[in-house]
Amino acid sequence: MTPQSVVARRSVSPVLRWAGGKRWLVPRISELLPALRPTEYLEPFIGGASVYLAFTWPSPVLGDVNEELIATYRSLARDPETIRTRLAALPVSAAVYSEVRDTPCSSDCDRAVRLLYLNRCSYGGIYRTNRQGTFNVPYSGDRSLGPLTDTDALRRVGEAMNNATLGARDFEHTLRGTKPGAVVYCDPAYTLPEEEGHFRRYSPSAFSWSDQLRLAEIAHTLATEEACVLISNSADPRVASLFRGALVLSFERRAFFPRARGTRLHEALYVLADRNTLRRIRRRLNA
Numbered sequence: 498m499t500p501q502s503v504v505a506r507r508s509v510s511p512v513l514r515w516a517g518g519k520r521w522l523v524p525r526i527s528e529l530l531p532a533l534r535p536t537e538y539l540e541p542f543i544g545g546a547s548v549y550l551a552f553t554w555p556s557p558v559l560g561d562v563n564e565e566l567i568a569t570y571r572s573l574a575r576d577p578e579t580i581r582t583r584l585a586a587l588p589v590s591a592a593v594y595s596e597v598r599d600t601p602c603s604s605d606c607d608r609a610v611r612l613l614y615l616n617r618c619s620y621g622g623i624y625r626t627n628r629q630g631t632f633n634v635p636y637s638g639d640r641s642l643g644p645l646t647d648t649d650a651l652r653r654v655g656e657a658m659n660n661a662t663l664g665a666r667d668f669e670h671t672l673r674g675t676k677p678g679a680v681v682y683c684d685p686a687y688t689l690p691e692e693e694g695h696f697r698r699y700s701p702s703a704f705s706w707s708d709q710l711r712l713a714e715i716a717h718t719l720a721t722e723e724a725c726v727l728i729s730n731s732a733d734p735r736v737a738s739l740f741r742g743a744l745v746l747s748f749e750r751r752a753f754f755p756r757a758r759g760t761r762l763h764e765a766l767y768v769l770a771d772r773n774t775l776r777r778i779r780r781r782l783n784a
């Protein structure tokens with residue numbers, strides 16, 4: 498039998514600002530960990546990687562449908578120093594921003610430099626493309642590249658990514674082959690059924706209500722196969738009904754994104770697992 502690993506905290510911070518990033522959830526996930534003994538870790542919606550980077554997970558398998566993002570992590574794993582040097586040579590200005598955005602990339606390293614620069618200097622740090630797949634977030638003008646270039650932040654993320662299997666693919670593909678004993682953390686975009694009517698998949702990262710249904714079905718199946726599946730999602734009752742039988746941790750937070758700043762967000766972490774694992778988690782949370 499594969500020995501079960503103890504998951505430890507590590508202080509590696511994300512280098513990308515990512516919409517829906519879950520740094521705030523790390524302390525709560527940390528509380529659950531003593532109840533879990535994962536044999537492997539899968540995170541199919543990796544985004545800015547807050548949860549992956551915060552812990553030393555065994556045999557990590559990471560995925561995201563965003564190819565630029567996965568190319569960036571692959572390149573950071575191979576050669577963070579070249580990326581750091583190239584970023585340090587780029588002034589932060591609207592003109593350079595447009596040039597970086599419009600210059601075609603011919604390697605993963607080019608793509609990493611481009612994504613890190615645009616992510617750092619764009620308005621709100623969001624990743625958005627138009628129908629032609631062109632990045633179309635405006636320049637923000639209020640950032641420096643210092644946190645990436647004056648520190649060892651890129652190297653530390655590169656080391657963490659070097660230990661992982663990375664794939665630019667749909668979550669269903671990443672989760673194929675999940676083994677009993679795995680911990681699976683899923684953080685999709687939060688979509689509600691009413692959004693389906695005017696849903697258009699302009700961006701590869703868009704997530705429809707049917708994607709939510711597909712994810713819920715896979716999550717239930719994995720839990721019956723002895724994986725422990727954690728899903729961050731809206732606490733909306735229609736979303737909650739997709740995860741019947743889950744242990745639900747609820748959170749109320751204030752939105753910080755520009756269009757809804759200050760409004761209350763009701764979010765949840767749904768935990769699907771076998772009865773013994775759920776019992777261990779409950780005991781841990783009540784301790």
Ligand SMILES: C[S@@+](CC[C@H](N)C(=O)[O-])C[C@H]1O[C@@H](n2cnc3c(N)ncnc32)[C@H](O)[C@@H]1O
Pocket residue numbers: 515516517518519520541542543544545546547548560561562563666667668669684685686701702703704708
């Ligand atoms: C809310 S973000 C994840 C944020 C991440 N947990 C963090 O802390 O930064 C959701 C991610 O799902 C990705 N995504 C959207 N649809 C997907 C799909 N069908 N399969 C895999 N990834 C997808 C997006 O590209 C995005 O990076």
